[in-house]
Amino acid sequence: MQGTQPETRRDSNGSENLGMKSETIVARATPRGASALSIIRVSGPNAVPVVDSIFEGKRLSALASHTAVVGYLRAVGEDSEAAQLIDQVVVTVFLAPHTATGEDVVEVTCHGSDVTSDEIVRLLTLNGARMAGPGEFTLRSFMNGKVDLAQAEAIGEMIHARSLRSSRISLAHLRGEYSAELSLVRAHLLELLALIELELDFSEEDVDFADRNRLEALLQGANVKMEALLASYRLGRALTEGIRVVIAGRPNAGKSTLMNALLGYERVIVSPIPGTTRDEIEAAVTFRGIPFQFVDTAGLRSTEDVIEAEGVRRSLHSLTTADLVLYLVDLSSQDLEQEWRTVSEMRTAMPDRTVLVVGNKSDLVDESTGVEKATKDGARPEWEIDYEISALSMLSQESQVTKLFEEIERLTALNVSLEDEQQVVTSQRHFAHLRAAKAAAERAQFQLASGGSGDMLSADVRAIIEHIGEITGEVTNEDVLSQIFSSFCIGK
Ligand SMILES: Nc1nc2c(ncn2[C@@H]2O[C@H](COP(=O)(O)OP(=O)(O)OP(=O)(O)O)[C@@H](O)[C@H]2O)c(=O)[nH]1
Ligand SMILES: [Mg+2]
Structure with a gap:
């Protein structure tokens, strides 16, 4: 996963309003129905003490990160005198920051019965956790810089993949294959934008800080990349x-x-x-x-x-x-x-x-x-x-x-080779931003070629940066975020 700065994220649009402040959340991570095992996931600052309060075995707070222990859960919290044993379980403790959500995470693996799983979730909520909303675990990973937005979306895609081929493409997204490249283009453009805007401040003096050839090459490269990604959407949509x-x-x-x-x-x-x-x-x-x-x-x-x-x-x-x-x-x-x-x-x-x-x-x-x-x-x-x-x-x-x-x-132009599959756009949201970014890149190229005004050039470069940022989540908008994450299931 590439390095993304959590700081930028949190400052960008007051995302704290998305209800993630330091609450400990719980949800079943596996589907309903009888199965061998079922996993209940808890994330947040109190994840360890919350599970510890109903766990009989080693003290969880004394465990090193990434440790699993076997023990029993007891129905503590209501009538502790008569507290019944609920299930024999394996508890795995993951301590922040090296966890999926970036917070302390505890996973309880119990026997796969709906009755016990629901009871365990209920007991955990009685002891200080609250039920997670849809996609809330992944939202926290995003907010804590563990995944970028394209990667978070890839997690959702992967769960819903209808074929091994789609799932392979989603995995490529999860590995950040194209969002990393787009981020890089964006970073270079940001640098040049700063220089173009500096020129505007010195407009009297007629100086060029931004290297026009470099900008042209960068726009050209971005154009080719975006063109290929846009074309790949046919396959992405088909899948x-x-x-x-x-x-x-x-x-x-x-x-x-x-x-x-x-x-x-x-x-x-x-x-x-x-x-x-x-x-x-x-x-x-x-x-x-x-x-x-x-x-x-x-x-x-x-x-x-x-x-x-x-x-x-x-x-x-x-x-x-x-x-x-x-x-x-x-x-x-x-x-x-x-x-x-x-x-x-x-x-x-x-x-x-x-x-x-x-x-x-x-x-x-x-x-x-x-x-x-x-x-x-x-x-x-x-x-x-x-x-x-x-x-x-x-x-x-x-x-x-x-x-x-x-x-x-x-x-139907779906005969795409395996190597090209690494870079297939499957999301309509990405497609729309790519198309807008490409249009802006073409306008910027035109401004450059025709010696147009620095103002217009800067507006177009800014538009490219914005649209790429929307894909990777470097620019975030609270509505878009809630829409993306609410389409996830609870427990994801
Ligand atoms: N020899 C031969 N007969 C064929 C071939 N394809 C279909 N048939 C025969 O043509 C007849 C009509 O086939 P259908 O598949 O019912 O044709 P259809 O186009 O669905 O017909 P409608 O539903 O009436 O519009 C059947 O007797 C088939 O066995 C073929 O490639 N070779
Ligand atoms: Mg017929």
Whole structure:
């Protein structure tokens, strides 16, 4: 973890109001339900005496930091005459400052029963601790300079990770990989800002304290870095929110067959009768850590059947919600003209959606058919097939499924290498600040290039500094902090 100064933090915005003054807090750190063990965490100046008051075993106050002892908890605090034994536990003592929160921390590991765990928490509150609010332990780590804001957020992300891949990215955030770099850029900019502002004070004398070349290089470097981070948000968002892929096409194109192949099980009814699927069917599957939501739709055609017509209406609506449309064309169709017309109508209707035109039933087509001719016909480029498959054989060929997934990853720009994963932005809050910082950096570059006024330059550099600071938490705003930490669960 990189060195951040707690002093700056506390002074920045009167964060003491966030209710952290020297109270000792307690909460269960593990989820409810029967389990082998359960952990109750206590943090604050009285953590040791509070637990000591109900502990039978070695005196906790006599222990060295990072020591675990076995003993019993007794229900002291109400009617001490009849104080019953509650559980056999392991108590671990961590003394400030080298603890997760920067305060004294005591962890009680008891047997994993909700009844005992709740009773222990209750007894600890009777003996001087108070129930922690959501995210309060992590908030204290942040306030005491143990983690920066991006790292604190990473802890929340990690707990909610839906795949090993997301969790790896959150771990990179927790290690401070990109916030450290951003902090460094910010520190350099701060130095230069001081010099630019000094120049403004001496404006009569026309002196340059700030090295323009250095500033330009710094802005350029920051720009490249931010550009890469902004681009990574596509993957970051996909990992947290998933990618929505809508399978569309004319009746009988093989949409439901493809859906089943992609899911790896027979989720949807398939039949040779056109108009089989009449409702939207959604199912999720994870590929390389990215959650995909596939939507099978009713085949697109004009129909007299009221129910099918409603299905078609829904299919068309679904298309507008897709991150990617897999548009299936039946290559063996007798009426390819009709297929092509539908493709171009759809492309015209949704110019800004990513559409992959997939030719299906390749197993039924031989080299000499009209399909080959159509795709090679330069006069009708909009008819081109992007990708050819046989959904039927994909059902039994996993390698074909993998290939199609890889194509989808490529199209949605999610094919990011493992090394680049260290620097993936997953938070929308970070994304917004990065975008604002980048815009300010571009304005500053323009001021420099066009010899604009020092005032404007200083305002833009200041804006970059502010926005980067919001990401790392070097600039804090109480509302933002409470919002971030209140989204955590209690005990975190
Ligand atoms: N030979 C061959 N047949 C296929 C292929 N894909 C699908 N089929 C067949 O085509 C017929 C229609 O398949 P479905 O998957 O139900 O087609 P759909 O697009 O969902 O049709 P609707 O729900 O009616 O819009 C079925 O008999 C499938 O077995 C393929 O790649 N090759
Ligand atoms: Mg179907």
